Amino acid sequence: MMIRPLSIKGLLGLLFLTGCPSEQVVVRDIPGECGNGEIEADEECDDGNKLATDACTDGCLLARCGDGTTRSLDDPQAEGHEQCDDGNTVEYDGCRNNCQFARCGDGILRNDLGEGELGFEQCDDGNAADDDDCVAGCVPARCGDGILRTGFEACDDGNEVDDDGCSNTCAEPGCGDGIVQAEEACDDGNQDNRDGCRNNCIVATCGDGILREGLQAGETGYEACDDGNNIDEDACKSDCSRNVCGDGIPGPGEGCDDGNEDASDSCHNCRPTGCGDGIVHQGEQCDDGNRFDEDSCLSNCANARCGDGVIRQDLEPEDDLFEDCDDGNGVNDDGCTDQCRLAQCGDGVVRAGVEGCDDGNRIDDDGCSNTCLLPRCGDMIVQAGEHCDDGNGDDDDACRNNCREARCGDGVTRRDLLQGEDGYEACDDGNVVDEDHCTNRCEAPACGDGRRAFWEDCDDGNQVDDDECSNRCERPRCGDGIPQQVEVCDDGNRDNGDACTNSCEAARCGDGYLHIGIEACDDGNDVDTDACLNDCAQASCGDGYLRAGIEACDDGEANSDEVPDACRQNCTQPQCGDSVTDTGEECDDGNNDDDDDCSNNCTLPVLGHSPLSPGFDCRAIRDAGTADGDRLYWIDPNGGGADDAFQAYCNMSTHGGxxxxxxxxxxxxxxxxxxxxxxxxxxxxxxxxxxxxxxxxxxxxxxxxxxxxxxxxxxxxxxxxxxxxxxxxxxxxxxxxxxxxxxxxxxxxxxxxxxxxxxxxxxxxxxxxxxxxxxxxxxxxxxxxxxxxxxxxxxxxxxxxxxxxxxxxxxxxxxxxxxxxxxxxxx
The missing domain is CATH 3.90.215.10 (Gamma Fibrinogen, chain A, domain 1)
Structure with a gap:
């Protein structure tokens, strides 16, 4: 490409001027032509072709990303090659601002497509990791997608089969999850140990030591008691029925039991005949000759033993066979065990309704705590499958209420740290969108961080206030408080009443805006007879301008309340009652008293019509010609004037009046x-x-x-x-x-x-x-x-x-x- 400072035509013109000094010559500027291979005025380049997609466009401008024309190069790796160019600055559509196609994994969430459209993204975290919140394909991770999310899922087999070793909630199988696995006889998913399925997922049976509830006598599986042994002679027999007198089996508290009601044989009512004589007869286990039940021989001549319902009082706690209690019911999981000991956590017997478990040891993290509670998140014991357990109800500290360690991106903002401490979060929206109100580093977006948030017009990451993006991350505009070259002023407020108007012009009288403290008014017109004068002063009586519809007159300084016929100082026309005697008035006292020496129509009082002008009598009023009919008139026969005047009725129509x-x-x-x-x-x-x-x-x-x-x-x-x-x-x-x-x-x-x-x-x-x-x-x-x-x-x-x-x-x-x-x- 050749750049020439002087064209051939220009040179010929110069020679022509030189050779013809005596003639007038007109030199015209010939406009340049884009595409002629020569860079002329207003051209950035000129490659001599009409291609718009090479380095020089068909408008003779240097190609750049964002000009709306896709630049195509033979080598896609070459600098300046563009995959696309949509001519806008929107980062979230199909063409990135670097003129590359938007793709899943580029870290920018597309928002120009609807669900189901090709290229639609629900998330985009810019990495290839499949074990975080956003997996391959730019879809949010979920249970059942076949990808194990560390810290959130125990397993994920990608199917909807619930009993194959990984449940549909992505949890590993366990007794109590309500799913019967291969090694379980049952699993009802509850913590009730007294129904048909034990808490260890074994079917409840007679002799397992736990009294089954929920069944009526006669129903299959019904238990009246269950002491967990096969001894028939104690309070609970091996078939889980209670040992009672008359069943033919000597039980606790029975000296004998022959299974009949014959009173003539050696055993009657489960008591040997002759019991209590101090001699052990046939059918008696003992006979101590007393009626005291709390020793080693009961009053029915049966040996005292645990489960007979009688607490022995003849032994000390260190003695064998000592009893803390004896409820005689054969139930091992109530307040009194089958060993006649008070039930307590750690005795290996699960006390129904009181204990969730009891493994008889002091190990706290083996599935049953030392307080006999089943393990759960929030019990302050880190169990298998838990990352942490702080035992509080606070979800916004280092340990979540799901016993997972808090992390940026889990959707919960930590509140237990101060700004600057490791792990501090200003926000946490749980998504991977970096341009919303919370960044992917759990920081609140700030103007000047170089990332354009949803509420920002722009963010250039600098502190220059008068460039294309202000320090408030707004595009320059009138009212932003930053004077631009085209603005006379810019005070950054929406107040039209100060020195700078909202159109960024200096305030002046007549602009229609009231300049507070400077102008009394400003109606924006040139009319001097309205409420606002042309010097932006409020119209007032005495300013010399007649305000239509408001003032009757206004002579300015000539207004007077004393000069007859003048415009009054309140800008009203002179009138009767204004205390000034004007042309046509006999008097004007300015009051509404019609009975004084000046009437309300500003005439002097008529004889007999006022106490100040009384007639001597009715005859005098008649003679003065001021009578106007038969009525009351003021008279003063005594001659004392207004003080003595009084009203009298005058007949002015009869006998001459x-x-x-x-x-x-x-x-x-x-x-x-x-x-x-x-x-x-x-x-x-x-x-x-x-x-x-x-x-x-x-x-x-x-x-x-x-x-x-x-x-x-x-x-x-x-x-x-x-x-x-x-x-x-x-x-x-x-x-x-x-x-x-x-x-x-x-x-x-x-x-x-x-x-x-x-x-x-x-x-x-x-x-x-x-x-x-x-x-x-x-x-x-x-x-x-x-x-x-x-x-x-x-x-x-x-x-x-x-x-x-x-x-x-x-x-x-x-x-x-x-x-x-x-x-x-x-x-």
């Missing part, structure tokens, strides 16, 4: 309390206090007489109007004198119906029950009929607001003629 109600009684519905108030009120009540109220709902009302005096004294043409349920009476030039004159009333003319009675009252003084001013001999307010109430009386006529008779009278009806109501007005 301007009438002030000063008294009322409505007969219908009066309560006893109301009646008593009208009839019994004192001079002070009538003169200064009054009673009831002037509203139309009240049935009784009396305005203090001092107010009558003020109203009538103010007008030369005062009138009184008595309005009843029948007729009206009006009198003109009406006057009520002051209290010193006893409220003497006078008038000049009478209008309306008149019968002469009222004329008798002209000049009359006011009388109450406690102040008699009438011209009659008695107090007409409380005559002999009863209380009539305060009124003007001359004679004690039936004439008052509420007579003691219960009637209401007017000023102009005949005496005794009542009305249903009486209203008295002044004008």
């Amino acid at each position: 301007g009438w002030t109600l000063v008294a009322r009684t409505i007969k219908a519905g009066l309560t006893d309390n109301e009646k008593d108030t009208v009839r019994s009120s004192t001079w002070a009540v009538h003169a200064n206090e009054g009673y009831g109220d002037p509203t139309s709902a009240s049935r009784i009302y009396w305005m203090p007489l001092n107010q009558w005096h003020h109203i009538t004294a103010a007008h030369d043409d005062s009138e009184l109007w008595s309005n009843t349920s029948t007729t009206d009476v009006r009198v003109t030039t009406y006057n009520v004198d002051n209290e010193g004159s006893k409220f003497r009333q006078t008038w000049s003319n009478t209008l309306g119906g008149y019968n002469g009675i009222i004329g008798n009252l002209n000049g009359a003084r006011f009388t109450t029950k406690d102040n008699d001013n009438d011209t009659w001999g008695a107090n007409c307010s409380k005559d002999n009929i009863g209380l009539n109430g305060g009124f003007w009386y001359t004679n004690c006529y039936q004439l008052s607001m509420l007579h003691s008779s219960g009637n209401v009278y007017s000023l102009h009806n005949n005496v005794g003629t009542s009305v249903s109501y009486n209203h008295i007005y002044l004008r």
Whole structure:
């Protein structure tokens, strides 16, 4: 291959330029051509062919593993030869990252295939050993695969035959495994020594010394007892039935046994006749002449012996025939043996329900421990087939609960060691996959160990943070905390409110992210009339920008709560009630009190409509033109102003209006309390206090007489109007004198119906029950009929607001003629 710095065409161009100095020449850059055998610009190589599978691709790039094109060389062993090239960096598919075919035994578990597909792997530990967790063919080791796993299987014959010397659980045959082997008569797989199969895999028989249970009397094999001997004369006979009186065989505790019930012969009830006379007769074994059973001769003249059910008391422990116990049952494996000794571990007799075994020796690892327990994993004795036995329930120490030594890869993480100690495990997942959460060395995968774990994007094994793989084993990205060349900043968090946004750009006002501590807001727009201004300050009243829908106005520094017609400091338009008198307002006191000197509509109070602007009386309100119907108005006849003003009912529609109600009684519905108030009120009540109220709902009302005096004294043409349920009476030039004159009333003319009675009252003084001013001999307010109430009386006529008779009278009806109501007005 020839590399030329200057092509022939370029040389001719140069000569042409030299030979034609006076003419304009255009020189064009002619692009190179891949495949012409010359390495030109942007080419790594150019071998002059179009083959993509040699050292130089058809794109004039140097061939490399991972470019997606399989490089084929004549010599498969030559450097650069590729078996495959899938163009990716996935290590767990059919083509490794070194461009070699994935194969079973390469130590990398393929995960691109499903079970049953050619090349599928369940494990791959990268070795050829068949006695570990992963065997040839990349399948997990299992019992029955014909391969012996040391430390886990005792045997493995690769078949499913259970009684051929290796069981289907890969255990060597043994008595108690439930499988009858050639040398066993039976094997029921349990530890019950009293059923049909003994724990030594021998069929239970009468005379074996173990009482068989689980059968009923009469069933084949039933035993009532079993003392393990062929002696018929003890408590248990050789056929495993109990020795009883009458069976013809002298047994324990029997002096004789002739097998009959004849009382006339020499033996009756298994007792020789004449027994106890101290002389040994025929049929007696002994006769000591006493009735004591606990010596060498029983009371039935039989020799005492072990098994007769009587404990001898005449011997010491060191004597022959001494008995610890004697239960007389012929059962050797209960609490009392057939030798009349208390059962104990080590006596060679298996005590049913208490001992699992008893071999009578002190050897601990011979299949029966010194505590008479059958060997088992966890008994703290290392038996045959066990690697260890620490006797605890802790599965994560040096000795597993299956009595195997702990090892990396057994699926149990050791917890008994400190980091750095030999055998320490950070994890143990029991598989041979090195790229998951636990490595094959039982170490937790760590970023930087050069092995890409499942949670890592990459792992280059170095401490360079700004290369293609960060020190956190992540591909570089915005937000990883490592500023890359294309990033303005990278603070590694997801907080858009600091100096660096999540897009790795410097925070700025208007980027739509609130920069905490710098910006009050940031809505990312250029609108100054929303909640956030363009300088990232919160919109507020007084900033000079009208916030639509929130503020009615905003004149900035011109906002004022004191200047009329200005935008208020809370950015509301000036209005009635804001305490500033604006254009169109007569006043503005800023409160909701409609009864003060400025009404709620910001107008000055109307005469009679407020205690601050009371009328002198109803006539004054009428004359001022501020009346608006018959109702309550504020008046002040005393002239004291707001402090003395009170509400009075004004009739503005009858007889020209301007009438002030000063008294009322409505007969219908009066309560006893109301009646008593009208009839019994004192001079002070009538003169200064009054009673009831002037509203139309009240049935009784009396305005203090001092107010009558003020109203009538103010007008030369005062009138009184008595309005009843029948007729009206009006009198003109009406006057009520002051209290010193006893409220003497006078008038000049009478209008309306008149019968002469009222004329008798002209000049009359006011009388109450406690102040008699009438011209009659008695107090007409409380005559002999009863209380009539305060009124003007001359004679004690039936004439008052509420007579003691219960009637209401007017000023102009005949005496005794009542009305249903009486209203008295002044004008």
